[in-house]
Amino acid sequence: MQRSTHIAAVFFIWSLSYFYYKISFTFALVAALGAYLPDLVYFRHRKYLHNVWVLIGLSLLVLYFSDEFVAIIFGLSYFLHLLLDAVTRVGVDLFWPIKFFTFGGPLRGGSIFDDVILLAFVYGGIYFFIKILI
Numbered sequence: 435m436q437r438s439t440h441i442a443a444v445f446f447i448w449s450l451s452y453f454y455y456k457i458s459f460t461f462a463l464v465a466a467l468g469a470y471l472p473d474l475v476y477f478r479h480r481k482y483l484h485n486v487w488v489l490i491g492l493s494l495l496v497l498y499f500s501d502e503f504v505a506i507i508f509g510l511s512y513f514l515h516l517l518l519d520a521v522t523r524v525g526v527d528l529f530w531p532i533k534f535f536t537f538g539g540p541l542r543g544g545s546i547f548d549d550v551i552l553l554a555f556v557y558g559g560i561y562f563f564i565k566i567l568i
């Protein structure tokens with residue numbers, strides 16, 4: 435998936451969560467960090483940062499420096515990133531370096547379907563954001 439799709443997914447989930455549960459903007463920033471962090475490494479990026487070991491390790495690190503709620507938000511947004519990448523043809527080795535569990539789907543990253551998913555998250559996020567404002 436495109437980075438913008440990951441960020442739009444977090445925007446949608448934050449606006450939806452804020453509308454129903456009043457989750458603060460600080461948690462949106464933590465969620466955005468969790469959604470963006472896996473794509474920071476360009477070299478073999480779907481290996482080093484796209485697995486459950488890094489997800490668990492970073493979530494524990496966040497837990498050490500903050501509280502359970504922030505760690506859960508971070509971990510869920512990180513997992514959402516892995517899930518969105520897992521529906522692409524390239525897929526994700528969730529248990530890398532163990533090659534047994536490569537998850538992949540039919541979508542091509544950057545394709546029209548990726549754009550459709552991006553627009554759905556953006557419009558959904560804007561819809562709930564407007565509902566928050568009024």
Ligand SMILES: [Zn+2]
Pocket residue numbers: 435472473484515519
């Ligand atoms: Zn990714």
